[in-house]
Amino acid sequence: MFRNLLPAVVLLGVASIPHAAHAATPFELKSVKLDLPDSDKMFPDGPGSDVINNNCIACHSADMVLNQPLLSKQAWAAEVNKMINNYKAPIATEDVGAIVKYLTAFKGAK
Amino acid sequence: MAENGAFYRTMTRRQLLAAASAAGVALSKPAWAQSMIDLPLPGGPGARQVTTSFPQKGPMILQRTRPPLLETPFEVFDKGVFTPNDQFYVRWHWAVIPTDIDIGKFSLTVRGHVNQTLSLSLNDILHGLPSVQLAAVNQCSGNSRGFFQPRVPGGEWANGAMGNALWTGVRLKDVLDKAGVKPGAVQVRFKGLDEPVVADAPHFMKSLDIDHARDGEVMIAYAMNGEQLPLVNGFPLRLVVPGWYATYWVKMLNDIEVLDQPDTNYWTKVAYTIPDTPHASTKPGETGVKMIPINRMVPRSFVTNIASGTKVKAAAPMTLRGIAFGGDCGVASVDFSIDRGKSWHQAQLGKDEGKYGFRQWQTQLTLPGAGEYSLLVRCTNSNGVAQPDVPNWNPAGFMRNVMESIDAIAV
Numbered sequence: 001m002f003r004n005l006l007p008a009v010v011l012l013g014v015a016s017i018p019h020a021a022h023a024a025t026p027f028e029l030k031s032v033k034l035d036l037p038d039s040d041k042m043f044p045d046g047p048g049s050d051v052i053n054n055n056c057i058a059c060h061s062a063d064m065v066l067n068q069p070l071l072s073k074q075a076w077a078a079e080v081n082k083m084i085n086n087y088k089a090p091i092a093t094e095d096v097g098a099i100v101k102y103l104t105a106f107k108g109a110k
Numbered sequence: 111m112a113e114n115g116a117f118y119r120t121m122t123r124r125q126l127l128a129a130a131s132a133a134g135v136a137l138s139k140p141a142w143a144q145s146m147i148d149l150p151l152p153g154g155p156g157a158r159q160v161t162t163s164f165p166q167k168g169p170m171i172l173q174r175t176r177p178p179l180l181e182t183p184f185e186v187f188d189k190g191v192f193t194p195n196d197q198f199y200v201r202w203h204w205a206v207i208p209t210d211i212d213i214g215k216f217s218l219t220v221r222g223h224v225n226q227t228l229s230l231s232l233n234d235i236l237h238g239l240p241s242v243q244l245a246a247v248n249q250c251s252g253n254s255r256g257f258f259q260p261r262v263p264g265g266e267w268a269n270g271a272m273g274n275a276l277w278t279g280v281r282l283k284d285v286l287d288k289a290g291v292k293p294g295a296v297q298v299r300f301k302g303l304d305e306p307v308v309a310d311a312p313h314f315m316k317s318l319d320i321d322h323a324r325d326g327e328v329m330i331a332y333a334m335n336g337e338q339l340p341l342v343n344g345f346p347l348r349l350v351v352p353g354w355y356a357t358y359w360v361k362m363l364n365d366i367e368v369l370d371q372p373d374t375n376y377w378t379k380v381a382y383t384i385p386d387t388p389h390a391s392t393k394p395g396e397t398g399v400k401m402i403p404i405n406r407m408v409p410r411s412f413v414t415n416i417a418s419g420t421k422v423k424a425a426a427p428m429t430l431r432g433i434a435f436g437g438d439c440g441v442a443s444v445d446f447s448i449d450r451g452k453s454w455h456q457a458q459l460g461k462d463e464g465k466y467g468f469r470q471w472q473t474q475l476t477l478p479g480a481g482e483y484s485l486l487v488r489c490t491n492s493n494g495v496a497q498p499d500v501p502n503w504n505p506a507g508f509m510r511n512v513m514e515s516i517d518a519i520a521v
Contacts, residue, residue: 027241027278029232029338029346033210034165036342039175059205059307064174069153069261079263086376088311 039063048102055091055099056083068107076103147171147183149268150418151256166340168196173265177202177304178342182270187433188414191460191468192245193273195335200342201250201271201356203314203377206305208362209341216346218285218330222299222368225290232346235332239280239288242329244352245467247274247435251355251382251404255507260394262507269412274435274468277350279331283324285366291320297369298323299378300349302362316358316382317373318351327352330363352466353438355404355509357382378403382508390509391502407437408511409497411444411471411489416516424480424520430457431472436491437511440465446473447486451499454488465492477520488513 039061043052056065071079077100083089084096091099149156149171161172164180171181180200186193213232220228230238250271255264265271286298299317306313322328329350332338339345344361351358357377373379383401384390389408392399411434422428434444440462445454460470477483490496501512 027236027333029213029236029332031211031213032341032345034341036165036178036207036209037161037163037175041175060177061175063172064179064265067155067158067173067266068263069151069155069256069266071261071263075263086312086380087306088308090308 041066043102044106046102046106048098048105051095051098052102055089055095059083059087059089065103065107070107070109071103072109073100073104076100076108079103145169149256149266151261151266151268152259153261156256164200164342166196167200167342168194170197170200171268171270173267177205177207179265179267180342181267182273184268184270184412184414186270187412187468188431191274191433191463191470192276192335193468195275195337195340195343198248198273198275198334198340198343199250199271201265202304202342202361204304204306204311206307207342208303211303211341211346211362213346216364218347218364218366220285220289220366220368222366223292223295223370224286224368225292228285228289230285232332235280235285235330235347239284241278242281243276243278244327244329244350245274245276245464246350246352247272247407247467248350248356248359249273249407251357251508252506254510257501257510258503258507259501260503262505264507275334276336276463276467277329277331278333278336279329279347279350281326282328282330282349282366283326285330286324286368289368291324291368292370294370295320295368296371297373299367299369299373299375300358300360300363301365301367302344302360303364304362312376314360315373315375315377316360317369317375317378318358320368322351353406355382355407357404382506384506384508385504389498389502389511390504392504394503394505404508407435408509409437409441409489409491409495410435410511410514411487411497412514413485413487413516416485416518418515418517419519420516421519421521422477424477427474427476429472430475430485430487431470432487433468434471434487434489435468436465436489436493437495438466438491438493440492441469441471441489442492442494443490444469444471445488445490446475447488448475448477448483450484451486457487477518480520483518483520485516485518486513487516 145160159172173179182199218230253271256266297317301315347363349360385392386400386402413432415431444457457471457473497513
């Protein structure tokens, strides 16, 4: 659709503008109403799976975590603390250890 | 050099079962209805669903369902320099994303250090300001993060967190001029409609320096590739910052604030920072490195018509084809090597659709005898910057642009 604007652009003499060309076609937007899919995926059963399911998947689906590479316990602790300190995840202090332990057991670098 | 295939093999059901059981993943039944892909990420896991369940989107590699992280399947990049809207990658920070947008009610506010606060309707923007068009690559700061070694946490993308579109919209400069920027303005901050789940978490906002914001190139787009943006790509308005990483391209843009002090918000000052070193590179564990906000993109090039590991005929001409982009400027040349970088040959460049966009390249070559070859490809941009032959590393997994390599087996 935009290609047939080129002659108009040349006539207007703005073709010399390197980064932008005037578009003349009337363009209309349409309202959008739709639904985004959700994920019902939970963290696999294991010690602490209830804790991680209860604390983590309100803000993001579990697939993000399951797609992570194996990381050290230190790196997992840093991730959990980033969620709490930077992204204000309301995780109770007593749950932090269980979450880090679960992640390290499940996806810890050996 | 990066040994990344242009295409990644589709997994068989048996491989998938093995991967799923090894990872202890409980796959729900509907997952079987979707195909899988295996991204060649070192150390894995590389198995991902290819989902078609997002509205206005075609098949996408599912990195995260909520908030959505959707990767463009790499074969899309072989079809042309413009990435189709329905397969353009998607990346959101926060999960509260409006899904019901009435174009009659939407407004864009311009406020702060200005003479006159504005509330612009979409009609004001579409019909009250000069319209401009520009081709530009939108690339996630962490595109290709999954190839970092050692691996780093984050969105574990292969090479498909990028796309090129022809953006139509209005100049940010014209919008700022309409409000009248007061003397002493230093930055402009942009915010969209998305919100964090947790109320006191930092709303996603990004800032540009005032001169950058007024350079006449930064634009507010209402169309990509001639159509309105898919909702998950930022409908109805998205900031377009040519040559800069996508973190600045704020989606569902509804608030522009002119600042008379430097922005100290989390997303500008803390997140999306890179080491102030060549190639934004550090060593794992290195501390005390000065960090700066990520900014201009760097050159990249890819082979798109041959997957790594492909068998080809020895001593017979073959076509090698791909895409390149210069980063913050145009592509000067794309060169390839069949002898691990000892000698280089220039590829032919396709039509220039704009210096900030993808540029297709193509060449004919002959692999002289049977054997395994690494085909290297390297972009040099019009500022004379070439892709490096060793990968960069930083803890956030940003700005990968090492020259790519494709294995070809001549038989």
